[in-house]
Amino acid sequence: MRVLAAMSGGVDSAVAAARAAESGHDVTGIHLALSRNPKSYRSGARGCCTIEDSNDARRAADVIGIPFYVWDLSERFHEDVVEDFMAEYAAGRTPNPCLRCNEKIKFAAVLDRALDLGFDAVATGHYAQLRAGDDGLIEMHRAVDMAKDQSYVLGVLTQEQLAHSLFPLGDSRKPDVRAEAERRGLLVADKPDSHDICFVADGDNAGWLREKLGGQAPNHGGEIVDHVSGEVLGRHDGTYAFTIGQRKGLRIGRPAPDGRPRFVLDIEPVSGTVTVGPREELRVDRISGIKARWCGTVPESLEGTVQLRAHGNEHRARVRVTAPSTVEVVLLEPASGIAPGQAAVIYDGTRVVGSATIAATDRTEALR
Numbered sequence: 001m002r003v004l005a006a007m008s009g010g011v012d013s014a015v016a017a018a019r020a021a022e023s024g025h026d027v028t029g030i031h032l033a034l035s036r037n038p039k040s041y042r043s044g045a046r047g048c049c050t051i052e053d054s055n056d057a058r059r060a061a062d063v064i065g066i067p068f069y070v071w072d073l074s075e076r077f078h079e080d081v082v083e084d085f086m087a088e089y090a091a092g093r094t095p096n097p098c099l100r101c102n103e104k105i106k107f108a109a110v111l112d113r114a115l116d117l118g119f120d121a122v123a124t125g126h127y128a129q130l131r132a133g134d135d136g137l138i139e140m141h142r143a144v145d146m147a148k149d150q151s152y153v154l155g156v157l158t159q160e161q162l163a164h165s166l167f168p169l170g171d172s173r174k175p176d177v178r179a180e181a182e183r184r185g186l187l188v189a190d191k192p193d194s195h196d197i198c199f200v201a202d203g204d205n206a207g208w209l210r211e212k213l214g215g216q217a218p219n220h221g222g223e224i225v226d227h228v229s230g231e232v233l234g235r236h237d238g239t240y241a242f243t244i245g246q247r248k249g250l251r252i253g254r255p256a257p258d259g260r261p262r263f264v265l266d267i268e269p270v271s272g273t274v275t276v277g278p279r280e281e282l283r284v285d286r287i288s289g290i291k292a293r294w295c296g297t298v299p300e301s302l303e304g305t306v307q308l309r310a311h312g313n314e315h316r317a318r319v320r321v322t323a324p325s326t327v328e329v330v331l332l333e334p335a336s337g338i339a340p341g342q343a344a345v346i347y348d349g350t351r352v353v354g355s356a357t358i359a360a361t362d363r364t365e366a367l368r
């Protein structure tokens with residue numbers, strides 16, 4: 001097969017590219033320039049796609065002995081991922097930009113271009129496993145190394161996309177991948193760790209959002225209101241700094257009347273009101289999901305598990321598909337602090353069935 005290996009400049013994608021080449025594929029490496037304003041991490045900013053990242057990817061491609069190119073997708077990334085991230089926060093929701101990037105950039109823009117150029121598949125260093133299913137469809141499963149499993153952020157991929165994907169690391173453990181990189185001469189020695197959201201250089205989401213959104217309507221600040229007493233406990237300078245379930249950084253001027261810690265329960269972006277309340281008010285056992293995407297056949301209903309955030313637990317759940325793109329989820333194990341905008345990824349055992357964007361949450365009497 002002709003394979004395009006997406007090389008970030010990190011260890012994982014370098015080993016993934018090396019394995020793809022070793023297994024006989026005709027591999028070409030590409031690095032995606034995703035930042036409109038690439039910096040050097042030596043200047044203190046370990047953000048998205050630094051100049052060093054591109055050089056590291058090129059060096060790895062040289063060591064493996066494959067051709068290498070840089071594709072500038074920075075405008076597309078900005079429009080589809082960064083602007084969406086800002087708009088979602090401005091609307092009081094909590095988006096996951098990595099899912100969005102996989103859906104719109106790596107397995108859409110990149111894959112489309114790869115197929116146009118005559119490649120058969122795109123290989124990445126994501127930790128997830130692809131297997132042939134009994135029905136002839138390709139199944140995606142959790143990685144062997146559960147600490148590194150990235151099937152959650154790949155839950156948006158369709159059968160068509162999976163059919164043109166390779167995840168050579170899915171059956172490996174990270175320490176073994178690192179050792180293999182060393183053996184192959186692919187280790188990148190002095191690189192600082194990347195942060196969760198690649199374009200937020202220092203990991204300070206609230207600071208980054210304040211710089212981008214602060215002061216603009218409807219992000220002009222508002223009241224922090226107590227759900228229990230109805231009292232105004234403080235003021236804030238923008239709803240973008242909050243996410244459902246957040247406890248730290250609430251800047252509540254005085255304690256709640258009952259003296260118990262307060263958590264964000266609701267964000268009203270138009271009025272700017274942030275409602276806070278005690279921890280038990282965060283528990284939910286009903287989720288409505290929209291924009292569902294399916295990895296294979298669309299199920300009518302199933303009993304399986306859902307994962308509600310990138311590094312979150314699985315919750316046993318009953319899922320009913322109410323239209324091809326909407327789902328109703330009953331959590332048999334309640335969850336806490338679930339925010340609209342996050343993805344609910346649906347599993348049947350280790351197999352990813354699909355995903356939906358959380359539109360609303362609720363709870364039954366039993367939880368009240």
Ligand SMILES: Nc1ncnc2c1ncn2[C@@H]1O[C@H](COP(=O)(O)OP(=O)(O)OP(=O)(O)O)[C@@H](O)[C@H]1O
Pocket residue numbers: 005006007008009010011012013014030031032033034049106123124125126194198
């Ligand atoms: N700028 C980029 N250019 C090309 N491919 C990329 C880029 N960023 C990410 N990828 C691809 O997406 C995969 C997952 O990205 P993620 O940011 O989660 O990387 P990671 O787990 O830290 O892996 P790595 O060690 O390769 O950076 C990478 O392994 C790589 O194949």
